[in-house]
Amino acid sequence: MTNQYYEFFCPVKVIAGKAALEHIPYELTGLGAKRPMIVTDKGVRAAGLLDPVIAACEESGLDIISIYDDVPPDSSTGVVKEIAGIYRREKCDSLIAVGGGSAIDTAKAVNILVSEGGDNIAEYSGAGIIKHPLKPFLVVPTTAGTGSEVTSVAVITDTAKSVKLPFTSSFLLPNAAVIDPRMTLTLPPHITAATAMDAMTHATEAFTCMAKNPLSDAYATAAIKKISTSLLKVMDNPKDSDNRLELAQASTMAGIAFSNSMVGLVHALGHATGAICHLPHGMCMSLYLPYVLEYNLETIRAPLGELLLYLEGPEVYATTPASRRAEASISALRKLRDELFKRCKLPRTLKETGSVEEHQLDTIAEMAMDDGSMMFNPKEVTLEDARAVLKRAWA
Amino acid sequence: MLAKRIQPMAFQARRLYVELMFQVMGRALQAVSEIDATVQKEARALPEGFLFEMMVMPDGPRLIVEHIGNGRFHYHSGSAPRPVDLSIQFKHIAHAFLVLSFQEKTAVAFANDRMLVDGDISYAIRMTRILNRLESFILPRLVAKRAVKEYPANLHLPEKLLSAARIYLKVASNFVDTVRT
Numbered sequence: 001m002t003n004q005y006y007e008f009f010c011p012v013k014v015i016a017g018k019a020a021l022e023h024i025p026y027e028l029t030g031l032g033a034k035r036p037m038i039v040t041d042k043g044v045r046a047a048g049l050l051d052p053v054i055a056a057c058e059e060s061g062l063d064i065i066s067i068y069d070d071v072p073p074d075s076s077t078g079v080v081k082e083i084a085g086i087y088r089r090e091k092c093d094s095l096i097a098v099g100g101g102s103a104i105d106t107a108k109a110v111n112i113l114v115s116e117g118g119d120n121i122a123e124y125s126g127a128g129i130i131k132h133p134l135k136p137f138l139v140v141p142t143t144a145g146t147g148s149e150v151t152s153v154a155v156i157t158d159t160a161k162s163v164k165l166p167f168t169s170s171f172l173l174p175n176a177a178v179i180d181p182r183m184t185l186t187l188p189p190h191i192t193a194a195t196a197m198d199a200m201t202h203a204t205e206a207f208t209c210m211a212k213n214p215l216s217d218a219y220a221t222a223a224i225k226k227i228s229t230s231l232l233k234v235m236d237n238p239k240d241s242d243n244r245l246e247l248a249q250a251s252t253m254a255g256i257a258f259s260n261s262m263v264g265l266v267h268a269l270g271h272a273t274g275a276i277c278h279l280p281h282g283m284c285m286s287l288y289l290p291y292v293l294e295y296n297l298e299t300i301r302a303p304l305g306e307l308l309l310y311l312e313g314p315e316v317y318a319t320t321p322a323s324r325r326a327e328a329s330i331s332a333l334r335k336l337r338d339e340l341f342k343r344c345k346l347p348r349t350l351k352e353t354g355s356v357e358e359h360q361l362d363t364i365a366e367m368a369m370d371d372g373s374m375m376f377n378p379k380e381v382t383l384e385d386a387r388a389v390l391k392r393a394w395a
Numbered sequence: 396m397l398a399k400r401i402q403p404m405a406f407q408a409r410r411l412y413v414e415l416m417f418q419v420m421g422r423a424l425q426a427v428s429e430i431d432a433t434v435q436k437e438a439r440a441l442p443e444g445f446l447f448e449m450m451v452m453p454d455g456p457r458l459i460v461e462h463i464g465n466g467r468f469h470y471h472s473g474s475a476p477r478p479v480d481l482s483i484q485f486k487h488i489a490h491a492f493l494v495l496s497f498q499e500k501t502a503v504a505f506a507n508d509r510m511l512v513d514g515d516i517s518y519a520i521r522m523t524r525i526l527n528r529l530e531s532f533i534l535p536r537l538v539a540k541r542a543v544k545e546y547p548a549n550l551h552l553p554e555k556l557l558s559a560a561r562i563y564l565k566v567a568s569n570f571v572d573t574v575r576t
């Protein structure tokens with residue numbers, strides 16, 4: 001008997017497809033909510049993405065009581081406090097996050113304050129602090145990548161102490177994730193590419209890292225198949241709403257996979273690079289993915305080889321000898337990156353980003369060593385290893 | 396209470412083993428931190444006075460060490476002098492036993508949701524690396540390979556310390572043989 005053991009948890013109702021937004025009033029009413037507040041950012045509002053949400057609610061007689069549209073890309077404790085204040089003043093009773101990772105994380109944190117009380121979100125930082133269900137909460141993702149709609153984590157910057165505060169509790173999970181193709185239809189090409197590659201990395205790392213398990217494997221492989229099939233189609237035809245929906249679903253599926261089986265070195269390096277060089281997360285993921293897979297190769301040969309089926313389809317899989325499949329999976333990902341580079345200049349090396357200097361590599365390596373994602377990388381990473389991977393990713 | 400009546404010896408032995416192993420690890424951690432540059436380098440990033448605890452939920456055996464500065468650890472045999480900064484908590488004594496009898500790697504135990512981290516996750520990563528290094532020292536190579544993700548190539552430690560730790564280990568592995576069924 002093996003020692004294998006795993007846990008899998010995802011209580012988020014997924015509401016996906018055409019006219020999904022129109023289900024919001026029904027869902028909120030079912031949760032006993034009558035006075036929702038929308039948390040979003042200026043970009044989402046400017047893109048006109050709030051209009052269908054508001055229209056869907058008002059047509060059903062559900063008024064949006066308040067809209068906060070000033071969530072910054074890196075949300076802070078001050079912003080959370082401010083939104084919680086408005087929520088209380090306006091006597092709201094539920095939250096709808098419309099946006100990407102930052103808006104969703106902010107709404108999660110606001111939900112802690114308005115449900116548990118107090119003004120200082122830092123008091124709730126850590127794992128297992130929250131013991132009760134929070135207010136009704138829906139998420140409408142507007143990027144297809146982060147998977148935040150199905151993760152039980154939020155990260156908020158404490159501006160006074162300039163540290164990032166993590167919040168972990170299954171109560172942070174929204175009641176429902178509403179995935180409507182209208183929400184990602186206008187996403188610009190480079191963001192579409194970067195966020196899809198973030199989802200691709202979530203699925204690939206979930207499938208190849210230490211905490212992989214049969215249930216998350218199923219979500220991961222399905223997500224990889226959808227991204228491989230749909231990403232370039234969307235890049236060539238941004239208004240292709242069917243394939244937009246495929247990417248959005250893949251992002252949620254990859255989110256379910258990695259929130260249950262974690263990520264590894266790609267994310268550790270990506271988090272450090274994002275913090276030091278201020279590069280978007282998805283871009284870092286796309287950049288490091290093949291280099292890290294090459295580094296982990298001998299430890300993950302079997303699962304990585306299996307992924308070829310989902311990356312390239314049954315014919316390529318069948319005609320590739322089993323002993324070459326892992327390498328072929330890496331080549332497939334490299335090929336996808338080359339295609340993305342052609343279409344939107346998504347960088348493949350640190351040099352191509354134009355925002356990283358070679359002398360920063362050591363700092364990135366050191367910071368990555370302290371990242372939580374290091375724990376689940378299948379290979380024990382030393383500082384020298386991290387440096388070597390960065391060197392290869394340089395140019 | 397019911398279970399205690401059914402298998403009293405095995406349960407007691409397992410608890411004793413975990414307690415003993417925590418003591419062995421605590422002492423070894425202090426000893427290794429006085430000698431090994433790799434452990435010192437890792438530990439230096441921890442604040443001075445940093446208290447690390449490994450314990451079995453809800454109120455079982457625990458191991459407490461303090462970073463007293465310059466990469467050195469001090470083992471606290473009793474209770475913690477103040478609230479700990481980082482706590483790694485096994486959900487059940489059975490899980491602690493799996494890890495401390497080297498049947499499950501520490502990182503795998505994390506991956507398998509056997510334990511929780513209360514505190515800064517980056518310190519938890521650092522402590523896991525230190526514990527891996529420690530296990531490679533005190534365990535015979537074969538057992539250590541099972542306990543850590545990778546066996547380090549550069550182990551230089553006085554034979555005296557090694558043999559001392561291995562004596563503890565012998566006691567410990569006798570326990571495993573007794574308890575394993």
Ligand SMILES: [Fe+2]
Nearest residue numbers: 198202281285
């Ligand atoms: Fe990510």
